[in-house]
Amino acid sequence: MTEAAAALEDARFGARQDSRHEDLANDERGPAELAEWTRITLLLAGSDDVYDPQGDVVVQAELAADAAAAAREAELREAMRIAARADELQALRELGILEQTEPRDGDEAVRDELTRRAGGYVQTDVDAWFAHALAAHLGHYRDPAARQEAAGLLTPPVLAHAALLAGLVRLVPGADVDELAFAARLATAEPEAAGALAAFLTRARSNAS
Known part of the structure; x- marks a missing residue:
């Protein structure tokens, strides 16, 4: 006092x-x-x-308001980043050179934004790009932690497609991505079966070794 x-x-x-x-x-x-x-x-x-800010409801309310404002600002910045990256990937798609870029940290949210813009329709070229990058460990997927995190962010067909691509490339080294277009169709139609096939191929290769 x-x-x-x-x-x-x-x-x-x-x-x-x-x-x-x-x-x-x-x-x-x-x-x-x-x-x-x-x-x-x-x-x-x-x-x-003795004055303690922790017990001052006015100060605590001001701190809570500041924290909420900071959170809203961070959300706005993230939304702007996602929108800008979505614009970039869309432009690359239209130029037909999407496969020439590599995914970055946070691009899973960009996929969701592109899907939202398309009215909820699955965009096979974008999903194929993600699957190939995940299977080949391109971009931020070089990091095992990023690949593990992607398992909770990408859809089952994309994950199954990636697993099947990885299994097929290990079976036939040097196989061209274009030769494996059927993997996307299998993963889209039957993601569980495609995932099971990928696991079987991995097991078969391990046994052969």
Whole structure:
């Protein structure tokens, strides 16, 4: 309480000093500080408590509001990033050179954005791009942690397609992606069966080794 009272007196003194200077008379910081220390002093009046911001509901409400505003700003920045990346991938698709770029961290959300823009329709070229990148460990999928995370972000057909591609390439090294177009059809029609086939191919190769 003594520290709060002393701070209040300092704020009052500062406010009186500022009022004597025309260039500081309209400065809102002084009155705001005076009002805050007045509030804190009244909050502690009649007690021996030491001021603790953790127990000040006003301060905690302000901190919560600041945190919420920061979260909204972060969400907005992320939405803008996703939209810009979706525009970029769409432009590459239209130029027919999507396969010449590699996926980046967060592109799974970009896939969702492209699907939303398409009215919910599955875009086979985008899904095939993801599957090939995942199978060949391209872009950020070089990181095992990114591949593991993708398992919870991409759809079963994409994951099954990637697993089947990886199994087929191990079986026939040097196989061209165009030769394996049937893998996408299998994964789209029967993702569970395609996944089972990929596991079988992996097991068969391990046994052969």
